[in-house]
Amino acid sequence: MIRAILFDKDGTLFDFNATWRGFVRDALALLAPGDAALQARLGAAAGYDAASGAFAPGSPIVAGSVDEVARIWAPMIPGWDAASIERAANDLAARVGRGGLAPAAADLPALLRELRAMGCALGVATHDSENAARRQLAAVDALDLFDFVAGYDSGHGLKPGPGMVLAFCEATGVPPRATAMVGDSLHDLGAARAAGAGAALAVLTGPAGRDELAPHADAVLPGIEALPAWLRARAAAGAAR
Numbered sequence: 001m002i003r004a005i006l007f008d009k010d011g012t013l014f015d016f017n018a019t020w021r022g023f024v025r026d027a028l029a030l031l032a033p034g035d036a037a038l039q040a041r042l043g044a045a046a047g048y049d050a051a052s053g054a055f056a057p058g059s060p061i062v063a064g065s066v067d068e069v070a071r072i073w074a075p076m077i078p079g080w081d082a083a084s085i086e087r088a089a090n091d092l093a094a095r096v097g098r099g100g101l102a103p104a105a106a107d108l109p110a111l112l113r114e115l116r117a118m119g120c121a122l123g124v125a126t127h128d129s130e131n132a133a134r135r136q137l138a139a140v141d142a143l144d145l146f147d148f149v150a151g152y153d154s155g156h157g158l159k160p161g162p163g164m165v166l167a168f169c170e171a172t173g174v175p176p177r178a179t180a181m182v183g184d185s186l187h188d189l190g191a192a193r194a195a196g197a198g199a200a201l202a203v204l205t206g207p208a209g210r211d212e213l214a215p216h217a218d219a220v221l222p223g224i225e226a227l228p229a230w231l232r233a234r235a236a237a238g239a240a241r
Helices: 016-031 036-045 066-076 082-098 108-117 130-139 163-172 186-195 210-216 224-240
Strands: 004-007 121-125 148-150 179-183 199-203 219-221
Touching: 004 163, 016 036, 016 082, 036 066, 066 082, 082 130, 108 121, 108 224, 121 163, 130 148, 148 163, 163 179, 163 186, 179 186, 186 199, 186 210, 199 210, 199 224, 210 219, 219 224
Parallel strands: 004 121, 004 179, 121 148, 179 199, 199 219
Antiparallel strands: none
């Protein structure tokens, strides 16, 4: 029986492109103001096409963390080092988070309350900063419905390592085998496997497609709104055995 659910944030709880296309565009304008050629080079180095707004498979912006991208960009920008880029990006992400953004599920608070009523503890594990994640969740009245929120800077390591999943399990008292990790990337699914989670669930609301995710997931859902039905089906199957 699944008794705890840990969600990735962008691409899972929130529409990935609505969040990150605008963020990266604004970050490039901040770091290389008026220099379209440098902005294009920075984007390309991080797997982002500044002209089209598209993210390449494996982009560190998609699967990595803010500090990883900062280390890629720092040698390319005169007058900036990785630490200052990271601080600027986190400040920008926090401002983006206050804007709310449309969640991938039509009514995120209602969905989370339904999951809590089914007996599930809830958490978020993101490669965004913890502060930005909390601000974004608060902007859509969802923060108080989570028992745990971790970012790349929370001290639990990065996905696909097991640290965030295991920290969630420790915080909620639910063992990994009774925990599901839900995300839109191979990093999320890898974290679930590394921690021994009871389920690794993929959603199709991020950049990755079904063909990429399905071989590594226990189930591929169209989005998190399908999660309650999946949980009920799993519980019914378990009861029938």
